[in-house]
Amino acid sequence: xxxxxxxxxxxxxxxxxxxxxxxxxxxxxxxxxxxxxxxxxxxxxxxxxxxxxxxxxxxxxxxxxxxxxxxxxxxxxxxxxxxxxxxxxxxxxxxxxxxxxxxxxxxxxxxxxxxxxxxxxxxxxxxxxxxxxxxxxxxxxxxxxxxxxxxxxxxxxxxxxxxxxxxxxxxxxxxxxxxxxxxxxxxxxxxxxxxxxxxxxxxxxxxxxxxxxxxxxxxxxxxxxxxxxxxxxxxxxxxxxxxxxxx
Amino acid sequence: xxxxxxxxxxxxxxxxxxxxxxxxxxxxxxxxxxxxxxxxxxxxxxxxxxxxxxxxxxxxxxxxxxxxxxxxxxxxxxxxxxxxxxxxxxxxxxxxxxxxxxxxxxxxxxxxxxxxxxxxxxxxxxxxxxxxxxxxxxxxxxxxxxxxxxxxxxxxxxxxxxxxxxxxxxxxxxxxxxxxxxxxxxxxxxxxxxxxxxxxxxxxxxxxxxxxxxxxxxxxxxxxxxxxxxxxxxxxxxxxxxxxxxxxxxxxxxxxxxxxxxxxxxxxxxxxxxxxxxxxxxxxxxxxxxxxxxxxxxxxxxxxxxxxxxxxxxxxxxxxxxxxxxxxxxxxxxxxxxxxxxxxxxxxxxxxxxxxxxxxxxxxxxxxxxxxxxxxxxxxxxxxxxxxxxx
Numbered sequence: 001x002x003x004x005x006x007x008x009x010x011x012x013x014x015x016x017x018x019x020x021x022x023x024x025x026x027x028x029x030x031x032x033x034x035x036x037x038x039x040x041x042x043x044x045x046x047x048x049x050x051x052x053x054x055x056x057x058x059x060x061x062x063x064x065x066x067x068x069x070x071x072x073x074x075x076x077x078x079x080x081x082x083x084x085x086x087x088x089x090x091x092x093x094x095x096x097x098x099x100x101x102x103x104x105x106x107x108x109x110x111x112x113x114x115x116x117x118x119x120x121x122x123x124x125x126x127x128x129x130x131x132x133x134x135x136x137x138x139x140x141x142x143x144x145x146x147x148x149x150x151x152x153x154x155x156x157x158x159x160x161x162x163x164x165x166x167x168x169x170x171x172x173x174x175x176x177x178x179x180x181x182x183x184x185x186x187x188x189x190x191x192x193x194x195x196x197x198x199x200x201x202x203x204x205x206x207x208x209x210x211x212x213x214x215x216x217x218x219x220x221x222x223x224x225x226x227x228x229x230x231x232x233x234x235x236x237x238x239x240x241x242x243x244x245x246x247x
Numbered sequence: 248x249x250x251x252x253x254x255x256x257x258x259x260x261x262x263x264x265x266x267x268x269x270x271x272x273x274x275x276x277x278x279x280x281x282x283x284x285x286x287x288x289x290x291x292x293x294x295x296x297x298x299x300x301x302x303x304x305x306x307x308x309x310x311x312x313x314x315x316x317x318x319x320x321x322x323x324x325x326x327x328x329x330x331x332x333x334x335x336x337x338x339x340x341x342x343x344x345x346x347x348x349x350x351x352x353x354x355x356x357x358x359x360x361x362x363x364x365x366x367x368x369x370x371x372x373x374x375x376x377x378x379x380x381x382x383x384x385x386x387x388x389x390x391x392x393x394x395x396x397x398x399x400x401x402x403x404x405x406x407x408x409x410x411x412x413x414x415x416x417x418x419x420x421x422x423x424x425x426x427x428x429x430x431x432x433x434x435x436x437x438x439x440x441x442x443x444x445x446x447x448x449x450x451x452x453x454x455x456x457x458x459x460x461x462x463x464x465x466x467x468x469x470x471x472x473x474x475x476x477x478x479x480x481x482x483x484x485x486x487x488x489x490x491x492x493x494x495x496x497x498x499x500x501x502x503x504x505x506x507x508x509x510x511x512x513x514x515x516x517x518x519x520x521x522x523x524x525x526x527x528x529x530x531x532x533x534x535x536x537x538x539x540x541x542x543x544x545x546x547x548x549x550x551x552x553x554x555x556x557x558x559x560x561x562x563x564x565x566x567x568x569x570x571x572x573x574x575x576x577x578x579x580x581x582x583x584x585x586x587x588x589x590x591x592x593x594x595x596x597x598x599x600x601x602x603x604x605x606x607x608x609x610x611x612x613x614x615x616x617x618x619x620x621x622x623x624x625x626x627x628x629x630x631x632x633x634x635x636x637x638x
Binding site: 046048051053054074075076078085087088090095096097098100101102103104105106235236238239240241242245247 | 387
C-alpha cells in the first residue's frame with residue numbers, strides 16, 4: 001500500500017513536473033517572441049491561387065493587454081490604426097479624422113481578408129494564461145529537436161480553438177510549428193515558422209506562414225522586417241491620441 | 248476670392264526637391280473616374296429618359312512634419328465634370344463651386360455649358376501636438392460624431408450620407424484646442440471662424456471613458472442656435488451600441504428660429520463569417536412626416552444640411568448589411584425607410600479590389616415615393632460605376 005502510494009505520488013508529481021515544464025516552455029517561448037514590450041515592422045502577404053495582396057504593418061505591444069497597430073500599405077488604407085487596451089478596441093481613420101470604437105464581434109473576423117483573425121494580431125488571449133499545457137511527444141523539425149506540446153483552453157478563456165499543438169525547439173524555445181484545432185478536433189490552421197535569424201538581439205523565426213486546412217493552396221505570410229524588444233513602453237503609450245500620432 | 252492659398256502650392260512643390268535622410272513629409276491620394284447614369288420620373292426640369300455623366304476626381308493629401316510637434320496638412324481635390332446633367336443645369340458650375348467656409352479656397356477653372364473643372368482645398372491647417380496639447384489652425388475636419396450613418400453631434404461639418412463619393416467629408420475653417428486628460432479622455436474647445444454670428448460655431452466637448460463606453464458631452468453655439476449634446480459608443484454584448492443627441496434653441500433675438508432636437512442611435516454587429524449588419528434610427532424634430540409628391544430626400548439643393556437638419560423626415564430608419572462574397576469582393580445593401588411616409592431609399596453596393604492599388608465600385612441610389620402625377624413609383628434612380636487608383 002505504502003509502495004503504491006509512493007508510486008502514485010511519484011507519478012503525480014512526475015505529471016505535475018511535466019505539466020509545469022510544458023507551461024514553463026510555453027512561457028519561455030512566449031517571452032522570446034513578445035518580450036515585455038516590443039516594436040515591430042512587418043509585411044503581411046495574403047496569397048491565393050490567382051492573386052496576392054500585401055499589407056504593411058507597424059506594431060507596438062505591452063504584454064498581452066495593450067497593442068497598437070499602424071497600417072503602412074496599401075496606399076488606400078495607409079495611416080489607419082488599431083488600438084487595443086484590455087477588452088476595448090478602437091480604430092483611427094485619418095481620412096475622416098475620427099476614432100471609431102469597435103465591438104468585440106469585430107475581433108473574431110478575418111483580418112483584411114487574411115487567414116488571421118483580429119485576435120491573432122492584437123492577441124486578446126494569452127497562450128500562457130488561457131491554456132493548460134502538456135508535453136505529448138518529441139519530434140524533429142528541420143534541424144531542430146522539438147517538444148510537442150498540447151494546449152487545451154481553460155474554461156471561460158476568450159479562445160476560439162478547441163486545441164492547439166505547438167512544436168517548440170528544445171534548445172532555444174523557438175516556436176517552430178503550430179496546429180490549430182476546432183472544438184470537434186478538426187485541424188483548422190497550420191502555422192509554420194522559418195527563416196530563423198538574429199533580430200532585435202534575439203534568435204527568432206522571422207517568417208510565419210498560416211495555411212488553412214480547408215484550402216491548402218492558399219496562405220497568409222507574415223515577414224518581420226525589424227523588431228525591437230523591451231523598449232520601455234508604458235500603458236500611457238496605448239492611447240487614443242497616440243493612435244493618431246504614431247508613424 | 249478671399250485668399251489664394253498660394254502658400255500650399257509652394258509647399259506642395261517643395262519636398263520634391265528636398266533630399267533628406269529621413270523623409271519628413273508624405274504625399275498620397277487617388278485618381279477616380281465615375282460614370283453616373285440617372286433617370287428621373289415626372290421631373291419638371293429633367294425630362295430626358297436617361298442622363299449620363301462622367302466625373303474625373305483627383306485628390307492629394309500632403310503632410311509635412313517640421314519636427315516632432317509641428318506639422319502642416321493640405322488636402323486638395325480636383326474634379327472634372329462633363330455629361331448630360333452638367334448640360335441640363337445652366338448653373339451647374341455654381342452648384343459645384345459652393346462654399347460654406349470663411350476662406351474661399353474653391354476655384355472653377357473651366358465653366359462651360361457641358362464641362363466644369365473645379366479645384367478646392369478642403370484641408371489646410373497647421374498643427375502643434377505634444378501628446379498632451381493639440382492645437383490646430385486652419386481648414387480641418389472636426390469630427391464629433393460617434394455613430395455610423397447620422398451625426399447630430401457633428402455640429403461643425405455635417406455631411407450627407409448620400410454623398411458617398413466624398414469619403415474625406417468636408418472640413419471647416421476653425422481653431423481647435425484639445426487637452427488630452429488620459430488614454431481615452433479629452434477636453435476640446437473649437438471655434439469656426441465667421442463674419443456673422445449666425446454662421447459661427449463655437450463649442451466645447453468633454454470626452455471620457457466609463458465602463459466599456461466612450462461618452463461625450465458638448466455645449467456651445469452653432470449656426471444661430473445654442474446647442475447642448477451628448478453621445479456614446481459602447482458594446483451591447485458583442486455588438487456595438489452608439490448614439491448621439493443634440494438640442495438646439497435659437498438666440499433670443501433671432502426671429503423665425505425654432506427649437507430643434509436631433510437624435511440617433513444604432514447597433515452594428517459583425518458575424519464570424521464576415522457578414523456585417525447595422526441598423527440605425529434618426530429623429531429630427533424639424534423634419535416632416537412625408538414629402539411633397541416628387542420630392543427626394545437629398546438635402547442640399549434647397550435647404551442647408553446641418554447637424555440640426557440631417558434628413559428632411561421626422562423619422563428615418565436604415566438597415567444595412569454587407570458581405571465579403573470573396574476576399575476581393577464586398578456586396579452590400581442599405582434600405583432606408585421613413586415611418587409615416589411611403590418613401591423608400593434603396594442603396595445596393597458592390598466593391599471589388601482589382602489590384603493592390605485599384606478598386607472598382609458599383610453603387611445604386613434608388614428613391615421611391617409618390618410621384619408628381621400622384622402615382623407611386625421611382626422618383627430618382629442613379630447608378631454609379633467607379634474606378635479608383637490610390638497612390
